[in-house]
Amino acid sequence: MKLFTRTSVILASAWAVQVGYSHASPTIRNVYTFPRNTFIENIAVQSNGNILVTSLGSPSLFSIDPTVPNPNASIIATFPNATGISGVTEIEPDVFAVVTGVWDQAITRAALGTLAVWTVDFSRGPVPSTKYITGIANSTIFNGIARHPTNPRLLLAADSAAGAVYRVDLGTGLYGVAFSSPLLQPTGTAAEGKHLGINGLKAARSTVYFTNSAQGLFGKVGIDFHGNQVGGIEVLAKSSAAGSDVVYDDFALDLKRGTAWIASHPSYGVGVSLLDGRQTVINDTTKLLNPTSAAFGRGGIRQQKTLYVTNGGQFTPEFDLVNAGVVAVELLF
Numbered sequence: 001m002k003l004f005t006r007t008s009v010i011l012a013s014a015w016a017v018q019v020g021y022s023h024a025s026p027t028i029r030n031v032y033t034f035p036r037n038t039f040i041e042n043i044a045v046q047s048n049g050n051i052l053v054t055s056l057g058s059p060s061l062f063s064i065d066p067t068v069p070n071p072n073a074s075i076i077a078t079f080p081n082a083t084g085i086s087g088v089t090e091i092e093p094d095v096f097a098v099v100t101g102v103w104d105q106a107i108t109r110a111a112l113g114t115l116a117v118w119t120v121d122f123s124r125g126p127v128p129s130t131k132y133i134t135g136i137a138n139s140t141i142f143n144g145i146a147r148h149p150t151n152p153r154l155l156l157a158a159d160s161a162a163g164a165v166y167r168v169d170l171g172t173g174l175y176g177v178a179f180s181s182p183l184l185q186p187t188g189t190a191a192e193g194k195h196l197g198i199n200g201l202k203a204a205r206s207t208v209y210f211t212n213s214a215q216g217l218f219g220k221v222g223i224d225f226h227g228n229q230v231g232g233i234e235v236l237a238k239s240s241a242a243g244s245d246v247v248y249d250d251f252a253l254d255l256k257r258g259t260a261w262i263a264s265h266p267s268y269g270v271g272v273s274l275l276d277g278r279q280t281v282i283n284d285t286t287k288l289l290n291p292t293s294a295a296f297g298r299g300g301i302r303q304q305k306t307l308y309v310t311n312g313g314q315f316t317p318e319f320d321l322v323n324a325g326v327v328a329v330e331l332l333f
C-alpha cells in the first residue's frame with residue numbers, strides 16, 4: 001500500500017517516466033575467491049583502498065588490495081571466543097567496528113551470550129590494534145552495523161531476529177534497543193531469507209536506511225542524536241518489483257547520486273533511487289553468486305566508481321560452499 005502511495009505521488013511529478021525498473025550490465029571482474037566453505041558476509045573499505053572482509057565461518061578479519069593483479073586475502077586480526085564475524089563498519093577515520101560471535105551458520109544465529117563488539121584501529125599503522133568494547137547478552141544476531149551519523153559514540157546494529165535496531169555506546173559499552181517495529185521483523189524461523197528481518201543498515205543525515213530480507217523491502221526512518229526513532233518508517237522499494245526471486249541483503253549507500261546498491265540473492269545487484277524508489281537491476285548468474293553486501297572503493301576516481309560486492313558463494317550438490325569472495329562491479333556511471 002505504502003508503495004502505491006509513493007508511486008502515485010511520483011507519477012504526478014516531473015520524472016514520471018522513470019518509475020519502475022531497468023536493467024544494467026556493467027563489467028564485473030573477480031577480485032578474490034576464498035577457499036571452500038568460507039561464507040563471506042560483509043565488507044568495508046579502508047582509506048588506503050584495501051577491502052576488509054568478514055566471514056561468518058572465520059574469527060579472522062581479512063584484508064584485500066583490489067588494485068593488484070592477484071591479491072591475497074591477508075589475515076589482519078583474529079578474535080578470541082568466536083567462530084565468525086558478521087558486521088564491519090568504519091566508526092572514525094581508520095577505525096572499524098566488528099561484531100564477533102559463535103555462529104550457527106545454518107540458521108545465521110550466534111549462541112546467546114557470545115556476540116561481542118570490538119574495534120580495529122589502523123590509525124597508527126597497517127598492523128591494527130584491537131579493543132574489546134562489550135559483549136551483548138541478549139541478542140542472537142547483530143547483522144549490518146553503522147555508526148550514528150552525528151553521534152560518534154554510538155554504533156547502530158540490526159538485530160535480524162528481534163526486528164530491532166540496537167545502539168551500543170562505544171565509550172561505555174552500554175547497549176540496548178533503540179527502536180523496533182513489525183517492519184523490521186523476520187517472517188519465519190527457517191532459512192531462505194525468511195528468518196532475517198532487518199539485515200543491512202546504513203546511516204546518514206539523521207536517517208537510517210535498511211533492508212528487510214524476509215519482508216522484501218528497503219526503507220528509511222528518521223533518528224535523533226541518541227538513535228531514537230523519529231517519525232514513521234517509510235518503505236522506498238520492494239524486492240518483488242525488481243524480480244520475483246530477488247532477496248535483498250546488505251547494501252552500499254551512494255549519497256552523491258542518491259542511490260543504494262543492494263547486494264541481492266541469488267544473482268543480483270539492485271540500485272534503488274533514494275528519491276523515487278526506481279530500481280536498476282544487474283543480473284549476472286556467473287559473477288554475482290548470492291551477494292551478501294557491497295561497498296564503494298576508495299582512492300582515485302575509478303575506485304570511487306567501483307562497487308565491491310561480497311559473494312556468499314554457491315552450494316555444491318554435496319553442500320560444500322564454493323566461489324565465495326569479492327567481485328568488482330565497474331559502475332563507471
Ligand SMILES: *[C@@H]1O[C@H](CO)[C@@H](O)[C@H](O)[C@H]1NC(C)=O
Pocket residue numbers: 072073074075076
Ligand atoms: C596470504 O594470506 C594468508 C593469510 O594471512 C597467509 O597465510 C599467506 O601466507 C598469504 N600468502 C601470500 C602469498 O602472501
Ligand SMILES: *[C@@H]1O[C@H](CO)[C@@H](O)[C@H](O)[C@H]1NC(C)=O
Pocket residue numbers: 080081132
Ligand atoms: C574468552 O573466554 C574465556 C573463557 O570463558 C574468558 O576467560 C575470556 O575472558 C574471554 N575473552 C574475551 C576477550 O572475551
Ligand SMILES: *[C@@H]1O[C@H](CO)[C@@H](O)[C@H](O)[C@H]1NC(C)=O
Pocket residue numbers: 138162175176177
Ligand atoms: C537487552 O539488554 C539491554 C540492556 O540490559 C536492554 O536495554 C534491552 O532492552 C534488552 N533487549 C531485549 C530485546 O530484551
Ligand SMILES: *[C@@H]1O[C@H](CO)[C@@H](O)[C@H](O)[C@H]1NC(C)=O
Pocket residue numbers: 242243244267283284285
Ligand atoms: C536473471 O537471469 C536468470 C538467468 O538468465 C533468469 O533465470 C532470471 O529470470 C533473471 N532475473 C530477472 C529478474 O530477470
